[in-house]
Amino acid sequence: MDDKDLLASRFEADRTHLKAVAYRMLGSLSEAEDAVQEAWFKLSRSDTSDVRNLSGWLTTVVGRVCLDMLRSRASRREDPLEYYVPDPLVRGADGTTDPEEEALLTDSVGLALLVVLDTLGPAERLAFVLHDMFAVSFDEIAPIVDRTPAATRQLASRARRRVQGATPGPAPDITRQREVVDAFMAASQGGDFEGLLAVLDPDVLLRADGGKALAAASKLVRGAEAVISQALTFARFRRDYREVLVNGAPGIVSYVDGGRAAGLMAFTIVGDRITQIDIIADPERLATLGI
Structure with missing residues (x-):
């Protein structure tokens, strides 16, 4: 050599x-x-x-x-930074990554931290x-x-x-976090206001990034009641969803009529409450993620 x-x-x-x-x-x-x-x-x-x-x-x-x-x-x-969601690593949808590489790339770096780093x-x-x-x-x-x-x-x-506050603490209990996300999805699909209130932190933040293609969908929503309103609205259009891992944490890919992927949702969970939801709805970026 x-x-x-x-x-x-x-x-x-x-x-x-x-x-x-x-x-x-x-x-x-x-x-x-x-x-x-x-x-x-x-x-x-x-x-x-x-x-x-x-x-x-x-x-x-x-x-x-x-x-x-x-x-x-x-x-x-040019894009408003407040709506921008950094690139996630998604496993479990059509796009796959090498598990060892994914572990090294995402160790101690959830989307919430990447958003603050931006x-x-x-x-x-x-x-x-x-x-x-x-x-x-x-x-x-x-x-x-x-x-x-x-x-x-x-x-x-x-x-x-x-x-401070965005850096992860001890290794999360993925099984318990998945249960929290499942409860959120069941409540949003069923129009259960109280069920959603039970899993959302009172100061929960929802960030939706629609990119240039869906700029009108980009928004920043704060507070449990406002986020519940958005969750119930999204649920009316969702026809199916698939569970995935987003930077090692539970997330979901939403599908609409025709099986088209319409959004990737990443959840930040502290204890038993969702403190942040980051959504990528930009069709171009969803395509680059292999979803």
């Missing part, structure tokens, strides 16, 4: 880790793939003979690539993701964001305060 083949082999060994970094940075599966590919281009053109920790070097390279992508995105973004500035997001999620030191992060280590620590600290 020559040096180039050896380098490629080392890179492939780190690919899933690097994609996990990029996914948390970008909240987009396709852009994460692009960032990892760009890291390979940089590696293949660089002299790494003096690099002692290639995995760490590649992690910071991906971080730098993602930072540039986030800054570019911020300058051209509200951070690019430098804050980088500092938080690299340090808090991947244990990269502030000394290594500082040159990427062109700040001192102390200032970089402050970036991460500000980000940490913003994401």
